[in-house]
Amino acid sequence: MFPIKFAVIVLAVKFPAADRFTIVLKVFSLVEAFARFAPAEIPVAFNPPTVITVRLP
DSSP: OOOOOOSSSSSHHHSSHHHHHHHHHHHHHHHHHHHHHHHHHHHHHHHHOOOTOOOOO
């Protein structure tokens, strides 16, 4: 009885082509929304402020 195995891809294969196209468009729109905010955060992630680079007003 155990272990029960399920294929992860089975549900995606059963979607009609129009539904898969809609899912792809939604994923692209989510990536685009993320990409708008990501460039502002990337320099901070790769160049964290240190004692030398922090400027006090």
